[in-house]
Amino acid sequence: MLTVLVLALCCIHSGNGQTCTEGFAYDRRARVCVDIDECRTVPDACRGDMQCVNQNGGYLCIPRGLYSQPTYPRAGERAGGRVPAIVEREPAYSDTSRGYPEAEPYPLPPPPGPVAPSYPIVSRSAPCILGYTLSEDGTCNDIDECVTDSHQCNPTQVCINTAGGYTCSCTEGYWLVGGQCQDIDECRYGYCQQLCANVPGSYSCSCNPGFTLNPDSRTCQDVDECADEPCSHGCFNTYGSYMCNCDEGFELASDGTTCNDLNECGFSEFLCQHRCVNTPGSFQCHCPGGYYLYEDGRSCEDINECETGNNTCTTAQVCFNFQGGYTCLDQLKCDPPYIELSDNQCMCSSENPACRDRPFTILYRHMDLSSGRSVPADIFQMQATTRYPGAFYIFQIKGPGNEGREFYMRQTSNVSATLVLSRPIKGPRVLVLDLEMVTVNNVINFRGSSIIRLTIYVSEYPF
Numbered sequence: 001m002l003t004v005l006v007l008a009l010c011c012i013h014s015g016n017g018q019t020c021t022e023g024f025a026y027d028r029r030a031r032v033c034v035d036i037d038e039c040r041t042v043p044d045a046c047r048g049d050m051q052c053v054n055q056n057g058g059y060l061c062i063p064r065g066l067y068s069q070p071t072y073p074r075a076g077e078r079a080g081g082r083v084p085a086i087v088e089r090e091p092a093y094s095d096t097s098r099g100y101p102e103a104e105p106y107p108l109p110p111p112p113g114p115v116a117p118s119y120p121i122v123s124r125s126a127p128c129i130l131g132y133t134l135s136e137d138g139t140c141n142d143i144d145e146c147v148t149d150s151h152q153c154n155p156t157q158v159c160i161n162t163a164g165g166y167t168c169s170c171t172e173g174y175w176l177v178g179g180q181c182q183d184i185d186e187c188r189y190g191y192c193q194q195l196c197a198n199v200p201g202s203y204s205c206s207c208n209p210g211f212t213l214n215p216d217s218r219t220c221q222d223v224d225e226c227a228d229e230p231c232s233h234g235c236f237n238t239y240g241s242y243m244c245n246c247d248e249g250f251e252l253a254s255d256g257t258t259c260n261d262l263n264e265c266g267f268s269e270f271l272c273q274h275r276c277v278n279t280p281g282s283f284q285c286h287c288p289g290g291y292y293l294y295e296d297g298r299s300c301e302d303i304n305e306c307e308t309g310n311n312t313c314t315t316a317q318v319c320f321n322f323q324g325g326y327t328c329l330d331q332l333k334c335d336p337p338y339i340e341l342s343d344n345q346c347m348c349s350s351e352n353p354a355c356r357d358r359p360f361t362i363l364y365r366h367m368d369l370s371s372g373r374s375v376p377a378d379i380f381q382m383q384a385t386t387r388y389p390g391a392f393y394i395f396q397i398k399g400p401g402n403e404g405r406e407f408y409m410r411q412t413s414n415v416s417a418t419l420v421l422s423r424p425i426k427g428p429r430v431l432v433l434d435l436e437m438v439t440v441n442n443v444i445n446f447r448g449s450s451i452i453r454l455t456i457y458v459s460e461y462p463f
């Protein structure tokens with residue numbers, strides 16, 4: 001009798017999502033399932049006088065004395081790399097230490113003929129172990145179950161041939177879940193730095209606008225858009241984008257890249273004192289004739305043509321400058337019965353009967369006035385040059401020139417008064433006012449008057 005003990009070790013080894021069948025372990029380097037040599041790894045695999053013989057996916061315990069006897073293997077079954085079960089006969093010995101029931105030896109009747117033993121062949125003339133086939137030269141060659149299609153791998157799995165067996169695995173990008181190869185969603189594990197698209201068995205990385213994919217096909221590199229000069233003026237590169245800026249005097253257009261000229265003249269009417277002219281990126285102030293642009297670039301100053309000599313007055317004339325222009329004054333001529341007293345004064349003698357009821361003197365004065373000057377404004381002062389005991393003075397505006405009542409006289413003392421502008425006057429305009437000072441002396445019963453003939457040149461502009 002031969003007792004054969006088959007020990008099945010269920011070892012499940014996982015590597016990269018791969019499960020091996022019983023009696024095999026996963027080799028991470030070769031990425032295949034290899035047979036476990038239980039005769040070396042299992043302590044006291046066989047006890048007593050039993051010899052341990054490793055098999056593909058298991059091992060056998062055989063009596064040592066039977067090695068030299070001719071033996072014949074029993075037929076078995078193989079499924080997915082498992083070692084076939086060996087049919088045992090009734091034990092002819094007792095081994096309680098291995099957990100077998102005790103049995104009394106019983107005599108065996110002699111067989112009528114030779115009986116084939118039921119234990120595997122272990123001699124040199126024995127056939128090959130499971131997973132191998134005997135060649136014509138007597139050697140054992142591995143059976144490629146993957147080629148012969150004798151494997152039992154799931155349609156979603158890949159068959160990988162091993163020495164004496166095979167293993168079922170999944171291709172790259174898949175993992176084994178419940179006996180089925182399922183696609184690995186690499187996008188869930190952050191394989192891509194920015195954008196990820198999962199595809200069956202793989203994945204694809206891409207980048208957001210403003211970035212380009214690096215050679216590693218995973219990370220993204222910022223694109224320097226300013227290198228292509230997308231802005232009409234200045235460009236500032238940012239992470240994943242860029243910004244355009246404009247030179248002074250320009251503003252960014254709605255497209256974000258071009259610059260439009262800024263019309264500074266439209267901001268305020270007070271930017272220039274007279275006229276504002278827009279220029280690309282800036283503006284210029286202009287002044288009317290008779291003025292020059294002040295050093296601040298905005299204000300207008302009067303040109304004194306009488307001082308610069310840039311006038312048309314003759315040597316017999318007197319040049320009088322006013323805001324924005326000038327005039328040439330002819331030599332004073334006094335109308336009879338007046339006679340010239342000085343360059344700018346005419347006198348009518350009291351001894352001349354024709355001078356009765358006429359002003360004693362007429363003094364000629366000239367002044368300029370800005371158009372639209374704010375009111376009220378004191379613009380001219382008049383006072384008596386001599387005083388007489390018991391006399392008092394009356395100041396008033398006489399004759400035409402004040403039809404619009406733009407002026408009035410305000411007496412400031414007994415001997416003086418001030419001409420006041422009460423309403424704004426728009427120019428250009430020339431006004432002539434007779435400012436009269438009446439002298440009254442009741443002691444000697446005297447009444448006389450003097451006139452200041454004031455010519456006012458109102459400019460065209462308020463500066």
